[in-house]
Amino acid sequence: GQQVMQIPQYQHVQEGEDFTTYCNSSTTLSNIQWYKQRPGGHPVFLIQLVKSGEVKKQKRLTFQFGEAKKNSSLHITATQTTDVGTYFCSGGTSYGKLTFGQGTILTVHP
């Protein structure tokens, strides 16, 4: 079955440093979605990418979808303590079934 892998598993940064997490799928995806889960919370939708090579920005966050639609990345510029949490990518297939990666836990030290 489809597998989605994320690296790194953990990332510790100083406030103000940049952060990147990478996502790779074993199969071609129809879309990729990114979610953020704060400690003790639930996943919150950040963005969906659909087109090959697509790049989207949300303030300090930049999302990319690979040309082959099998990989993606999330880059945060100048991290803040409010960025703390686990970032999940999820590969979308027909009828919206999402296969989640294991997530990258981001810790930001002030």
Added chain:
Amino acid sequence: DAGVTQSPTHLIKTRGQQVTLRCSPKSGHDTVSWYQQALGQGPQFIFQYYEEEERQRGNFPDRFSGHQFPNYSSELNVNALLLGDSALYLCASSIDGANYGYTFGSGTRLTVV
């Protein structure tokens, strides 16, 4: 406010018992999906309901079953509980065919002892 309401928030059950979890989707959403999230892991897809039918199912045994009601709310039932069923159960709703992400509820924390 997540928009998706799940109940109960926490539950403790004994091995072999049965449990029912409930979900009310965000207003205007017609599709409900259920996910199991073990500690330190990503959510795992259980199944999805649309028009009161199970449309897609993940790799979970038949002990996991569900239902969707005409008002789009949904239930997740788990029979013959095992210790390994202890997890956070998340309900996610969306509009069928809409090109945006899911809205997740705050989840039900199930502990099997």
